[in-house]
Amino acid sequence: NAGVTQTPKFQVLKTGQSMTLQCAxxxxxxxxxxxxxxxxxxxxxxxxxxxxxxxxxxxVPNGYNVSRLNKREFSLRLESAAPSQTSVYFCASKFxxxxxxxxxxxxxxxxxxx
Amino acid sequence: GNSVTQMEGPVTLSEEAFLTINCTxxxxxxxxxxxxxxxxxxxxQLLLKATKAxxxxxxxxxxxxxxxxxxxxxxxxxxxxxxxxxxxxxALSDGNSGNTPLVFGKGTRLSVIA
Numbered sequence: 001n002a003g004v005t006q007t008p009k010f011q012v013l014k015t016g017q018s019m020t021l022q023c024a025x026x027x028x029x030x031x032x033x034x035x036x037x038x039x040x041x042x043x044x045x046x047x048x049x050x051x052x053x054x055x056x057x058x059x060v061p062n063g064y065n066v067s068r069l070n071k072r073e074f075s076l077r078l079e080s081a082a083p084s085q086t087s088v089y090f091c092a093s094k095f096x097x098x099x100x101x102x103x104x105x106x107x108x109x110x111x112x113x114x
Numbered sequence: 115g116n117s118v119t120q121m122e123g124p125v126t127l128s129e130e131a132f133l134t135i136n137c138t139x140x141x142x143x144x145x146x147x148x149x150x151x152x153x154x155x156x157x158x159q160l161l162l163k164a165t166k167a168x169x170x171x172x173x174x175x176x177x178x179x180x181x182x183x184x185x186x187x188x189x190x191x192x193x194x195x196x197x198x199x200x201x202x203x204x205a206l207s208d209g210n211s212g213n214t215p216l217v218f219g220k221g222t223r224l225s226v227i228a
Binding site: 042045099103 | 146148156157158163165166207215217218219220221
């Protein structure tokens with residue numbers, strides 16, 4: 001039971017290159033999220049998915065696309081990377097816990113765009 | 115919309131000093147409140163949470179009380195250690211909806227010196 005798994009852990013891209021960040025959870029959670037973390041900005045939501053086949057924009061979606069083809073996987077794609085997308089990316093999933101909700105985070109992907 | 119405001123850092127304390135990190139929130143419903151901790155080079159770990167007014171979350175000597183009247187969830191610890199050096203994030207989740215994401219404050223960096 002690995003929780004939320006993100007790959008890769010580190011990546012360096014050149015401006016204009018594309019890549020997909022992978023996220024998978026084995027806990028049968030419906031909701032999944034992509035955040036980016038930048039110094040002094042906290043974590044900001046990029047996209048989220050309430051269930052398989054549905055996605056919604058978060059606070060900072062520009063320059064990204066997502067795909068939720070099945071319940072387990074939620075991928076984040078950068079079609080044409082820009083230096084402003086240098087960040088640490090976290091994937092998370094949400095589950096019902098008592099009267100509220102709990103969240104499980106992946107260990108992050110550190111992306112540098114040069 | 116929902117939002118979280120936490121005190122800006124960095125906060126530097128001597129070992130065994132008392133810690134308070136202020137957090138206030140704005141929410142339309144009855145949110146669950148969280149404190150997450152991020153140690154250097156690592157992902158986010160849940161430190162504690164509270165799901166309703168007057169609940170107190172506690173873990174590893176840290177405490178926070180859900181105060182609906184002041185819309186606050188301040189983090190406290192009576193005696194900090196060097197190992198508590200990390201970035202602390204206050205966050206909220208709308209407890210009435212399964213789809214709304216976790217909303218984070220900008221984080222407070224704590225450095226504890228021996």
